Amino acid sequence: MGVLELLFGRTGDDRDDRCRIPSEHDEVTYVVTRESHDVAYAVVVREAELEALSSLLRADRETPYVEGDGDGADGADDAALASALEAAFDDPSVDVGAFRERLERPRRAAAAVLEAWRDLGIDEVGVGYLPIGAHADLAAFVQGCRRRHEREDDPFTLPEDVERVAALLARIKRASERPENRVVVNRERLPVLDGEEGSEDEDDEDVPGEDADAE
Numbered sequence: 441m442g443v444l445e446l447l448f449g450r451t452g453d454d455r456d457d458r459c460r461i462p463s464e465h466d467e468v469t470y471v472v473t474r475e476s477h478d479v480a481y482a483v484v485v486r487e488a489e490l491e492a493l494s495s496l497l498r499a500d501r502e503t504p505y506v507e508g509d510g511d512g513a514d515g516a517d518d519a520a521l522a523s524a525l526e527a528a529f530d531d532p533s534v535d536v537g538a539f540r541e542r543l544e545r546p547r548r549a550a551a552a553v554l555e556a557w558r559d560l561g562i563d564e565v566g567v568g569y570l571p572i573g574a575h576a577d578l579a580a581f582v583q584g585c586r587r588r589h590e591r592e593d594d595p596f597t598l599p600e601d602v603e604r605v606a607a608l609l610a611r612i613k614r615a616s617e618r619p620e621n622r623v624v625v626n627r628e629r630l631p632v633l634d635g636e637e638g639s640e641d642e643d644d645e646d647v648p649g650e651d652a653d654a655e
Contacts, residue, residue, distance in 0.1 A: 472624055478571065480630055482623050483615045485557055485568040485608065492604035493554050500547060500585055503596040546584060549577035549633055556631035569625045574633060575612050582609060 459472045557568040582605055588596040615621045 476627060477624050478627055478630060479622055480569040480571050480625050481575075481612070481615045481621050482625075483568050483570055483608075483612050483621075485562055485566055486604075487562055487564050487566075488601070489604045489608040490554060490557055490562065492599065492601040493550065493608070495599040496582070496585055496602055496605055497547065497551055497554065499596065499599055500581075500588070503588075503594075543584070545634060546577045546581035549574060549631070550581040552631040552633055553578060556629070560629065569623070569629050570612060570615075571630055571633060572616075572622075574631065575609075575616050577633070578612065579609055582606065 553568075553570065553574065557566075560566060560568060562568065582602075585596070585598060585602070588594045589598045
């Protein structure tokens with residue numbers, strides 16, 4: 441049973457989608473709902489690591505994958521990309537659209553994580569919240585950048601501070617292996633990844649120091 445199921449009870453027609461948690465220290469009750477909150481990993485994040493991730497994203501975006509007029513995979517000419525893929529895989533039927541998606545999904549995930557963690561106002565050292573499963577996309581993005589750096593025909597070069605991103609990834613991996621690092625957090629503090637929607641509770645305000653809303 442997952443964390444949210446423990447809070448709300450077992451899944452079924454009779455479940456209550458609102459969990460009220462009285463505070464032992466304040467005269468308030470914190471309310472958690474499935475729509476406004478989700479389970480995530482709490483990860484220690486350094487400001488320098490966010491800057492390094494920003495540099496890596498910028499380098500990947502601004503360096504074309506193939507020769508052409510484009511800005512990275514977004515602007516690369518379809519014919520040139522298809523030709524390059526055909527030569528690389530010796531297969532004229534390679535799906536260019538699917539290849540673009542494989543390139544773009546990890547990049548979009550990394551960009552979403554960076555934006556969300558910057559919005560938290562992390563100064564020097566802070567805590568970021570990472571949706572369960574997002575570590576794989578981050579790792580894929582960094583691995584893809586390393587492969588590009590190793591290709592002789594790719595002009596892409598890893599930024600000098602890339603090892604800070606590697607250190608962040610290692611910390612995320614350790615955090616994801618420890619169930620006690622899972623927390624229930626307001627969706628407004630989470631990166632919005634592919635296939636997800638942001639919280640619609642625009643009027644909800646977080647109580648300072650808490651991840652749930654007070655009623």
